[in-house]
Amino acid sequence: MCGIVAYVGHREACPLVIKGLxxxxxxxxxxxxxxxxxxxxxxxYKKKGKVVALEQELDGKEIHATIGxxxxxxxxxxxxxxVNAHPHYSFHRKLAIIHNGIIENYxxxxxxxxxxxxxxxxxTDTEVLGQFIxxxxxxxxxxxxxxxxxxxxxxxxxxxxxxxxxADPTQLIAARKGSPLVIGVGDNEFFLASDxxxxxxxxxxxxxxxxxxxxxxxxxxxxxxxxxxxxxxxxVHKVELExxxxxxxxxxxxxxxxxxxxxxxxxxxxxxRVQADAGTLQLGGLRDYLDxxxxxxxxxxxxxGTSWHAGLVAEYIFExxxxxxxxxxxxxxxxxxxxxxxxxxxxxAISQSGETADTLAAIxxxxxxxATIFGVCNVVGSSIARxxxxxxxxxxxxxxxxxxxxxxxxxxxxxxxxxxxxxxxKGTISDSLFRQLLAEMESIPAxxxxxxxxxxxxxxxxxxxxxxxxxxxxxxGLNFPVALEGALKLKEISYIHAEGYPAAxxxxxxxALIDEDxxxxxxxxxDSSYEKVVSNxxxxxxxxxxVIAITTEGDTHLPGMVDFTIEIPKVHEVLMPLVSxxxxxxxxxxIAVMRGRNVDQPRNLAKxxxxx
Numbered sequence: 001m002c003g004i005v006a007y008v009g010h011r012e013a014c015p016l017v018i019k020g021l022x023x024x025x026x027x028x029x030x031x032x033x034x035x036x037x038x039x040x041x042x043x044x045y046k047k048k049g050k051v052v053a054l055e056q057e058l059d060g061k062e063i064h065a066t067i068g069x070x071x072x073x074x075x076x077x078x079x080x081x082x083v084n085a086h087p088h089y090s091f092h093r094k095l096a097i098i099h100n101g102i103i104e105n106y107x108x109x110x111x112x113x114x115x116x117x118x119x120x121x122x123x124t125d126t127e128v129l130g131q132f133i134x135x136x137x138x139x140x141x142x143x144x145x146x147x148x149x150x151x152x153x154x155x156x157x158x159x160x161x162x163x164x165x166x167a168d169p170t171q172l173i174a175a176r177k178g179s180p181l182v183i184g185v186g187d188n189e190f191f192l193a194s195d196x197x198x199x200x201x202x203x204x205x206x207x208x209x210x211x212x213x214x215x216x217x218x219x220x221x222x223x224x225x226x227x228x229x230x231x232x233x234x235x236v237h238k239v240e241l242e243x244x245x246x247x248x249x250x251x252x253x254x255x256x257x258x259x260x261x262x263x264x265x266x267x268x269x270x271x272x273r274v275q276a277d278a279g280t281l282q283l284g285g286l287r288d289y290l291d292x293x294x295x296x297x298x299x300x301x302x303x304x305g306t307s308w309h310a311g312l313v314a315e316y317i318f319e320x321x322x323x324x325x326x327x328x329x330x331x332x333x334x335x336x337x338x339x340x341x342x343x344x345x346x347x348x349a350i351s352q353s354g355e356t357a358d359t360l361a362a363i364x365x366x367x368x369x370x371a372t373i374f375g376v377c378n379v380v381g382s383s384i385a386r387x388x389x390x391x392x393x394x395x396x397x398x399x400x401x402x403x404x405x406x407x408x409x410x411x412x413x414x415x416x417x418x419x420x421x422x423x424x425x426k427g428t429i430s431d432s433l434f435r436q437l438l439a440e441m442e443s444i445p446a447x448x449x450x451x452x453x454x455x456x457x458x459x460x461x462x463x464x465x466x467x468x469x470x471x472x473x474x475x476x477g478l479n480f481p482v483a484l485e486g487a488l489k490l491k492e493i494s495y496i497h498a499e500g501y502p503a504a505x506x507x508x509x510x511x512a513l514i515d516e517d518x519x520x521x522x523x524x525x526x527d528s529s530y531e532k533v534v535s536n537x538x539x540x541x542x543x544x545x546x547v548i549a550i551t552t553e554g555d556t557h558l559p560g561m562v563d564f565t566i567e568i569p570k571v572h573e574v575l576m577p578l579v580s581x582x583x584x585x586x587x588x589x590x591i592a593v594m595r596g597r598n599v600d601q602p603r604n605l606a607k608x609x610x611x612x
Contacts (some may be wrong), residue, residue, distance in 0.1 A: 002086075002100045003027045004181065006069035006162045008172050008217055009189025013068030014058070014147075019068045020191075020198030021051050023239050026254065026400040026607050027194065029072035031085035035096035035164055036065040042096055042166040046085035067169055069162050069192070071098035077106070078123025088127040091118050094166050095144075097130035100194065101158035101179040109154070111378070129155060133163065145216050148173055149227055152214075158357060160209075162192055168218065175214040180355045180383060183207040183215055183222070185236060190217045195353075196239045196377065197398065207234040208381040237381055253599045255401030255493070259585050260452055263445035265396040265406040266578065269413040276438040279431070281421050289390040292372055293418070294425035296346045299324055300339075300371070302331040302362040303350035306404040306488065307411060310376075311350055312481035313577045314415035320574065321423035324535035332358040335365045343370035348415070349391075351375075352399060352407040354382020363387050376414050378407055392418065401490045401600045405585045408485060409448075409578050416441070418574065440572045444579065447569040451582045454566060458583055461548060461564050463592030465519050471498035472510060473521045473584070474536060476529035482577045483523055486584030493602045494592035502528075503536040514543040521561070521587070524581050526552040527573040537561060547586075552579055 003024030007013045032054040033046025047053045051072065058163055071086035078084035083249070087096045091113075103109075106125035109132050114120075118131055129151065144165055152159070158178030165171055174181055176190055184191030184199035184206050191199045192215075196206055209215055209224070213232065215608055216223045224234045251257035258265075273282055286293065288587050293299075299309035299318060308330055315326040328434070331349070335358075341347070347366040351359045354377035363373055363384065375384045375391030378399065385391065396410035420437060423429035462508035465471075471490055474485035484500035491498050501510055503522065514520070524533045540547055547562040552570050559565050566583045592599050 002029055002074050002194070003072040004069070004098055004100060004160060004192065004194045006098075006172055006174070007042065007189070008067040009186060010066060010172065010224045011189065014063040014247055017068050017070035018051065020193060021054075021072050023073060023197045024194060025051065025601060026073065026402060026595060027074075028402060028601065029074050030080035031073045031075075031082070031436050032071065032088050032594050033073075033085045034068055034070040035087040035098070036063055036068040036321065037164060037166065037341055038062065038065040038167050039271045042093065042164060044087050044089060044096055046087065048081050048085060067164065067166060067172065069096070069098055075100055076159070077125045081364070084122045084188055086126060088122060088124065088130050090130045092134060092138070094137075095219060096164045097126060098162050099126040099129060100160040101177075103129050103155050103159065104157035104379040117417060129159075131162070131163070134310050142145065144171075144562065145173060145214065145225075145410065147329075148175060148214060148365070149229060150223075151181075153227055160194065170220070171216070171218045173214065174209065174214050175212045176209045178357060178360060181209045183209060183234075185222070188220050190222060200239055204239045205236050206239050206388075207236055208417060209234075210235070210386075211383075219600065227478040240375075240380070241608065250591075252254060255405060255589055255599050257401055257403050258399055258406045259399065259582070259589065262406045262409050262582065263449045263452070265410050266413050266448060267445045268397070269410045270393045270441060271395070272419070273417055274438055274441055276442045279435045279438065280547070281417060281424065281438060283392055283417060283421050285392045286374070286390050286418065286421065289372065289374070290421060290425050293346055293374075294422045295305050296324055297344050298342075299326045299346045301326060301328045301348045301350065302334050302359055302366075302368070304331050304356055304358050306408050306485060307350040307352065307356075307359075309481045309485040309488070310408055310411035311348070313412050313478060314348070314419065316478045317416055317419040317574055318422070321419050321429050322426055323428045324422065329362070331356065331362040334362040336589070339365070340579060341366055341369035341371050345371045346374060348374045348376060349384055349388060349417075350411055350415075351377045351382075351384050352379075352404055352411075353377070354379040354384040360384060374418075376411055377399060402602055402605050403489055403588075403599075408581060412577055413441070413444075423484070426491070437572060437574060440575055444571070444575060447571060448582055451568050451579060454583065455586055458566060458586045459590045461566070462587055463562060463594060466594045468496055468517070468519050470513070471496060471519050471521060472506070472513065472610070473500040473502040474498070474506060474533070475499060475523040476503045476533055478573065478577050479523040479527075479580055482581045482584065483521070485581055486521060486588065489585055489588035490591065493588055493597055495597065495603070496591070503533050507539060511539065511543065514540055514545040518544065518545050519548060520545045521550070523550045524558055525550060525568065525576055525580060526555060526570065529568045532559065534558070550583055
């Protein structure tokens with residue numbers, strides 16, 4: 001959830017680290033800090049608030065240094081303030097440490113250190129770990145690298161850490177377990193970060209540190225060892241990410257840019273996979289497992305937030321096309337309810353970042369019970385991509401806005417392709433319908449582009465409803481998960497309470513909320529549930545509710561019944577979520593902007609949730 005940036009080499013470290021922290025602001029944080037080492041020794045500067053507050057703190061300070069590290073913290077242990085911000089000194093100030101994750105047994109370690117006479121300035125588990133490493137280093141007589149290994153062998157939990165030592169201005173030590181850490185390899189220089197976005201400006205050569213590995217950078221050389229002191233040979237990847245992809249490109253917010261990128265990101269998710277003219281579909285990442293998928297007796301889909309909603313869409317599609325029973329689980333609950341998993345089961349793990357801690361934990365549990373794991377994620381080289389047996393990247397490109405938009409449609413696209421491939425292999429779909437759906441999928445980017453052309457009309461509707469304190473979203477069938485996603489978007493970025501429901505469930509409770517002040521967004525497209533949804537709209541209008549309806553182009557019946565309509569092109573019912581979600585994204589965005597919210601960095605939220 002937090003952001004890490006570190007550098008050692010020949011450049012000025014501080015400006016590089018600060019720029020890197022700004023590139024990681026999308027991850028969500030509440031304080032920021034840097035550690036630098038120069039002629040004045042090992043110095044830490046940190047401040048509650050945004051990186052700009054840290055820059056003000058640094059103004060006038062001696063920040064010349066060619067080694068440094070920075071951190072943006074999302075509070076877990078201790079409230080957001082200057083003291084709890086990272087980096088932290090060790091007890092004798094020989095070390096500085098930054099840390100993502102949670103050390104679960106920090107309290108026991110802290111008690112042992114207190115008995116030795118240690119005192120602590122913060123409430124964090126991170127300071128405890130730093131003091132623990134220093135204590136081992138001072139009392140065992142070994143190297144700092146050895147002290148880090150011994151301390152991490154005792155620690156329980158997740159971590160990505162970077163350590164600087166006052167004793168050596170050329171050395172950085174980093175380690176990871178369950179929280180991402182990337183090493184950029186330059187010309188006699190090294191960069192470390194939570195992901196590649198702060199690095200691509202300087203090098204395209206990166207190493208993805210694996211769990212239980214420690215990287216030691218010293219005198220311009222890199223060594224990677226495991227916790228049991230086995231030296232490994234890291235693989236250097238070439239990052240395809242371009243700098244332009246992580247800039248706003250003239251848009252006011254990353255979220256708006258990413259909404260408008262969806263015609264391209266959906267097309268990229270199909271590129272090289274769908275050949276509608278030939279009637280073929282190729283998913284290279286599933287090639288060796290397609291028979292297993294088609295023959296599976298049950299699929300379990302795990303994800304969190306927007307990814308969970310994508311899984312709900314996939315449930316409908318897999319069951320409709322491939323006739324395979326599907327269960328969709330919150331990854332955060334999956335591991336705690338002793339789920340029944342059998343060896344023949346397929347578990348599909350969905351995560352934009354590929355680093356979601358709850359989803360990784362669900363994968364570990366499912367693997368231990370013999371399931372085959374497929375991953376659907378966006379970030380190449382991410383932990384989930386490496387932990388799964390097979391899968392498919394979404395190829396949506398970087399998503400910087402905390403509220404997922406293009407990630408959702410890319411996930412749904414890939415999951416739909418997986419369902420189509422399984423149905424074709426299993427023989428539960430006719431050749432004519434298979435070809436029809438492939439052709440329709442190729443038309444989706446153009447149809448999304450057409451929805452985006454209604455952005456000004458959606459903005460006018462949004463202006464009318466900026467007063468609202470509550471919203472209800474209704475949908476049936478495949479559009480029920482879209483209603484959930486629309487409500488989530490509004491909650492995330494505008495802080496308006498919103499709930500999504502199956503339209504028929506409204507009369508089982510939520511209808512009590514309907515009055516003239518309650519906006520109700522209804523996805524009322526021309527599909528098999530259309531007449532039923534129209535009846536639900538009439539129930540809302542009879543109670544003076546104000547209805548915004550997402551309708552199919554050419555619908556002449558609904559406009560006279562509802563308060564506002566937003567038209568979308570006609571789409572095959574199976575593919576409807578790829579189009580019907582887009583106006584809901586724009587509606588949430590516009591309302592949030594009009595209410596003065598920080599759209600890209602909503603309060604309390606983080607893009608990559610790497611703690612449980």
